[in-house]
Amino acid sequence: MPLTSPVRTTGRLALGAMLLFAGTxxxxxxxxxxxxxVPPWIPVDTDLVVLASGVAELTLGGALIAAPRRHRATVGWVVAAFFVAIFPGNISQLVTRTDAFGLDSDRARAVRLLFQPLLVLWALWSTGAWRSWRQRRASARVIQ
Known part of the structure; x- marks a missing residue:
């Protein structure tokens, strides 16, 4: 599948819309x-963390939707890194047994953790970031 296709584009736009909704x-x-x-060990006001992450999600969602093709792979890596960066919050919700978003059991909170790696893969796939990286790496080997 090429770096851009109707399926990838739909995936990228859907992820962007999801981030815009989450940020809002x-x-x-x-x-x-x-x-x-927000993990209790974060030394910053909880509301500030929520607001900052909301602004980050709005920015990333907008970038997924509007970034020119030449920047999409970079946006994909940044979005994937964001999903990795917020993963400790999901782990904290499980460890502290904090109910939110209907996650009111350890099982529900644990199952939610399984979706975070899928979001990382979705960001890398839908923007062509992973494929672009592999192609650059293969080109570098040929040149050597």
């Missing part, structure tokens, strides 16, 4: 729910 909810109606995912 961070800043408005779900602020308290998102506070439950």
């Amino acid at each position: 909810s961070h800043l408005t109606f779900a602020r308290q729910e998102f506070s439950a995912q």
Whole structure:
């Protein structure tokens, strides 16, 4: 599959829309729910973390939707890194047994953890970031 295809484009736009929705909810109606995912060991005000991550999600969602083709792979890596960076919050929600977003059991919170790597893969696949990296690496080997 090429770096850009209708399926990849749909995936990228859907992920961008999801991040725009999540970012908006961070800043408005779900602020308290998102506070439950901020680990207690973070030495910053919980509400500030929620607001900052909401702004980051709005920015990343907009970048997924609007970035020119030549920048999409970079955006994909940044979005993937963001999903990795927020993973400790999901782990914290499990460890501290904090209910939020309907995750009211250890099993539900543990199952939610399984989806984070899928978001990382979705970001890398839908932007062509992983394939672009592999192609550059293969080209570098040929040149050597």
